[in-house]
Amino acid sequence: MKQTKCQFSAAQSADARLVLRSVCWSKTKTNGLVITRKCPLCPALPTPISPTRSHVNHSKTHKKEKQAEEKKRGGGPAARARALVYSLRPQTQMKYGIRAASGGGRSSARETIGRVAAGAIAEKWLRQQFGIEIVAWVSSVGPEQTTMSSEEVDALTREMVDDQLPVRCARKEDVERFTRVMEAAKADHDSIGGTVCCVCKHVPSGWGEPCFDKLPAMLAHGMMSIPATKGFEFGSGFEGTKMRGSQHNDAFVAKGTRLGTETNNSGGTQGGISNGENIVFKIAFKPPATIGQAQKTADFAGAETELAAKGRHDPCVVPRAVPIVEAMAALVLADAAMMQLARKATIATPLDIAGLNGATDEELRQRLEEHHHKLQAAETNAVQLAQATRRAKHEAHKMATTAVGAVVAATLVVGYSLFQKYIKQ
Numbered sequence: 001m002k003q004t005k006c007q008f009s010a011a012q013s014a015d016a017r018l019v020l021r022s023v024c025w026s027k028t029k030t031n032g033l034v035i036t037r038k039c040p041l042c043p044a045l046p047t048p049i050s051p052t053r054s055h056v057n058h059s060k061t062h063k064k065e066k067q068a069e070e071k072k073r074g075g076g077p078a079a080r081a082r083a084l085v086y087s088l089r090p091q092t093q094m095k096y097g098i099r100a101a102s103g104g105g106r107s108s109a110r111e112t113i114g115r116v117a118a119g120a121i122a123e124k125w126l127r128q129q130f131g132i133e134i135v136a137w138v139s140s141v142g143p144e145q146t147t148m149s150s151e152e153v154d155a156l157t158r159e160m161v162d163d164q165l166p167v168r169c170a171r172k173e174d175v176e177r178f179t180r181v182m183e184a185a186k187a188d189h190d191s192i193g194g195t196v197c198c199v200c201k202h203v204p205s206g207w208g209e210p211c212f213d214k215l216p217a218m219l220a221h222g223m224m225s226i227p228a229t230k231g232f233e234f235g236s237g238f239e240g241t242k243m244r245g246s247q248h249n250d251a252f253v254a255k256g257t258r259l260g261t262e263t264n265n266s267g268g269t270q271g272g273i274s275n276g277e278n279i280v281f282k283i284a285f286k287p288p289a290t291i292g293q294a295q296k297t298a299d300f301a302g303a304e305t306e307l308a309a310k311g312r313h314d315p316c317v318v319p320r321a322v323p324i325v326e327a328m329a330a331l332v333l334a335d336a337a338m339m340q341l342a343r344k345a346t347i348a349t350p351l352d353i354a355g356l357n358g359a360t361d362e363e364l365r366q367r368l369e370e371h372h373h374k375l376q377a378a379e380t381n382a383v384q385l386a387q388a389t390r391r392a393k394h395e396a397h398k399m400a401t402t403a404v405g406a407v408v409a410a411t412l413v414v415g416y417s418l419f420q421k422y423i424k425q
Contacts, residue, residue, distance in 0.1 A: 107227050109317065112324045115226075119327020122334035132333065136198040136325040137161045137170040138318050139282060141178040142185070145195070146171060150264060153199050153278065161322070168319045186315040189292030193230075194318035196325050197282045200333060203268065205276035207336040214272025215279070215336055222328040223283045228317055231284030235267025257364075274336075283325060285318050 096106075126132040135158050139146060148156070148170060161168050167178045178194075185192040208215030216234045223232050240248055243265075250261035250270075261277055268279035294308035314320065 109227050109320070109324075112226065112327075115331070116323055116327040119330040123326070123330035126330060126333055126337065130204060130337065131202045133157075133201040134198065134326045134329050134333075135161060135201075136196055136322045136329070138168050138178065138322065139170075139195045139197040141167075141194040141316060141318060142181040142192045144174075144177045144181050146174045148197075150278075153280065154201070156199070158326075166319055168322045182316045185287075191287040191289075191291050191313075191315045193228075193285050193287040194316060195231075195282050195284050196318060196321050197280070198325050198329055200268070200279040200329055203274050203276070203279050203333065204340075205274050207274040207333070207340050208269060208272045209339070210272050213339070215269050215274055215332075216267065216272060216281075218332050218336065219279075219281060219329065222332040223281070223325065226283070226321065226324055226328060228285045228288065228321070229283055230286045233282040233284075234269075235280060236265040237282060240265060283321075285321055288314055288317055 123132075123134060126134075135156050137156065139148075146169065152170070156170055161170060164170070164172060164175050167175050167182075169175060169178055181192055208218070219234070220232045223229060236243065236248060248265050250263045250266050252259055253262045254260075258276060261275065264277050264280065266275070266277075267281060268274060268277045290309045290313045292309055292313070294306050296304060297307050298304055
């Protein structure tokens with residue numbers, strides 16, 4: 001392998017060293033084994049190298065510069081661990097006594113990996129059983145925002161959103177505006193917030209409860225549990241406060257064989273229960289707390305200090321939040337679906353219920369007859385299973401009683417024999 005001298009030794013300034021963006025590697029041989037390891041100090045070099053005196057001298061110099069910078073910023077990792085990282089949850093450490101100095105700990109977005117994994121399973125079940133589609137997209141970044149008509153929302157697909165990477169917005173013309181805002185915040189070593197809209201299509205009517213488990217309340221609970229969320233709007237949201245009742249009311253109209261609403265200001269629910277229309281809501285995300293600008297803070301002792309984050313940090317978390325919002329929506333809807341199925345306490349499949357929408361009278365009659373036969377068969381099977389279970393329990397009781405009787409009889413026989421021997425002696 002070609003050996004190359006470390007370019008850091010030739011760089012005379014910190015700015016020149018920052019230009020090198022590859023990974024510096026050193027190759028050594030120990031007990032006949034070739035070991036390749038990353039240099040702990042150099043962020044760059046495209047090809048593996050052997051440690052040289054100049055590389056070692058550079059490492060020492062770089063280490064001293066790093067220590068001086070740490071001291072200037074208020075100390076090293078131990079000091080940063082004692083500092084309160086802006087809004088990075090000092091209350092969590094005070095409550096539990098544990099805090100990850102390298103990040104948000106319990107409030108870190110790393111914990112959402114479990115939500116997304118579980119949400120993928122829930123979403124697959126909802127799609128197969130009910131035909132539900134869940135699509136989320138970035139609707140605003142900082143002051144730049146976009147609005148969509150109900151027709152555009154109906155036609156929106158997840159593929160259309162993913163085509164607008166890395167922003168994940170709904171329209172191609174919005175990508176440049178949103179990107180410009182994020183790049184400006186990044187250039188200033190700052191961050192910016194935004195909003196994510198989500199629509200859940202083909203949700204059956206009747207999901208949700210009229211009081212504490214209202215479907216909007218369950219969705220708000222799930223969405224506000226996502227890190228960095230600061231607001232939740234359902235349907236018309238806060239814009240609905242600017243409207244009169246005559247404007248906000250959703251008029252009922254016939255949609256095929258079902259009853260629907262002409263508008264959807266209520267967001268797909270009425271009285272906390274889904275009405276068969278699209279469920280639409282919006283979530284607000286705050287700017288990330290970890291930024292590159294030095295800001296004043298304090299440690300847990302109350303002493304003033306200064307903290308500036310280093311390393312890679314997102315200037316805006318909104319594009320990354322899109323799949324998390326979709327996953328949480330799927331989990332909440334799966335809960336609502338199971339609550340509804342448990343309340344009905346039948347074996348009717350969700351597809352049998354969902355398929356009634358748009359059916360003719362003859363198709364409806366046939367489906368209901370099939371459903372009735374299934375219920376009768378299920379009841380018969382349940383009765384037979386209960387009878388078989390009772391018979392099995394009875395036989396097991398008889399066997400246990402016989403076994404106990406045999407043991408008692410054998411014990412008495414043995415005891416009588418021993419007693420007779422004792423008498424004869």
